[in-house]
Amino acid sequence: MTARAVFGAIDRLPSGRFRVRYTAPDGTRHKVPGTFGTRQEAEAVRVRVHAEVLGNNPVIAKPSAITVGQYLADYLDHARATLRPRTLDLYRRTADSWILCPVGTTTPVDISTVTVQALTPGFVRTWYVALLDGTRVAALDQSGTSRRGPHPARAWAVSHGFDVAPTGKLPTDVLDAWTAAGSPAPTMPTTAGEYPGRTAAAGAYRLLRTVLMQAMRDGLITANPVHVKGAGTAPHPERRPLTAGQVVALADAMPDRYRAAVLIAAWSGLRPGEAFALRRDDLDLSAATVTVSRTLVEVPGDPVAYGPPKSAAGRRTVNLPRSILPVLADHLDQHTGTDPDALMFTTGHGNPVTASTRSGVMRRARLAIDRPDIAWHHLCQAPGFVEAPFLGFLSSRGFNRGLVDPFRM
Incomplete structure (x- = not known):
């Protein structure tokens, strides 16, 4: 079944998802990369593509199938020339943990497989909400090795005042202290701001926004869809100054x-x-x-x-x-x-x-x-x-x- 519009078309696929097609000014026919979960999302993309065609945006004439995951990997490869080694390492670990794999527990969201041009603000919000779960969905890589979620000792350490990084290997003394405490599992927060994964979520959000800003400079997209209000900051307990x-x-x-x-x-x-x-x-x-x-x-x-x-x-x-x-x-x-x-x-x-x-x-x-x-x-x-x-x-x-x-x- 096809819903015709003044510009382009929205098709519902057998999978239940929606696809957007359109005809460029030169008469060539194109499909917008990726599919969409709702007709409303597909309609928003159709309207955006129409606006770009009216604005004579050359990017629309040649849609790119590059995904967020592929573009992010290229970005990090090129960043070696400009970023400090520790910053680059942090970006790679953040990408591997929160962007290049599914996140969320109830409905897993994988933003890495979405094409850069098909990424919408609505999808970014969906990804960010899933990210706030603070738990990666177990996924098998090509070698069959499971990707594990954050170690429960990290949340425990943060809540008990230990100085630990949001990602990376935990110090031995922290693991020993967590074991001595009975290896407690992290408790769910009473409010979103209390969850220790909020810091990691903010870091992942900032990285995604930075990468998509580069995609804009490269002419791949005309607007950055990553703009969730307040997502780039994480609340922290007030630091009492030392006397x-x-x-x-x-x-x-x-x-x-x-x-x-x-x-x-x-x-x-x-x-x-x-x-x-x-x-x-x-x-x-x-x-x-x-x-x-x-x-x-x-x-x-x-x-x-x-x-x-x-x-x-x-x-x-x-x-x-x-x-x-x-x-x-x-x-x-x-x-x-x-x-x-x-x-x-x-x-x-x-x-x-x-x-x-x-x-x-x-x-x-x-x-x-x-x-x-x-x-x-x-x-x-x-x-x-x-x-x-x-x-x-x-x-x-x-x-x-x-x-x-x-x-x-």
């Missing part, structure tokens, strides 16, 4: 070789990757400055490497309060090699301090001061002043000479 006294207590609860890292991060605003990439020569005790020229780069499966800071402005020299200089000098004497390029902070075996190691020591220290919500990134937002408790902390360790309050520097 100077809490910074002191946190540093005091750390293993000795990481105590100075807390102080540098808190009083300089360095990101964790920047702080743990510092070398001996980056610290100038006479000038009370630290120079940031690189950051730690961790890509799963690859050795730890070093790259430029997050932005061009990230290359900078930061002033430090002279109050902490004796602590830093003591750290250099006790825990840093004598070579100018020696890492300022290392593990007990002299290796770079990776994210999983940082998370482990931070977790134990923050529990000791009853602030289970703290992560290393909190220290970037710590107050930039020194209070009496901090000076007392230094004095208790024998650094009672030459301490200068930065307010009086």
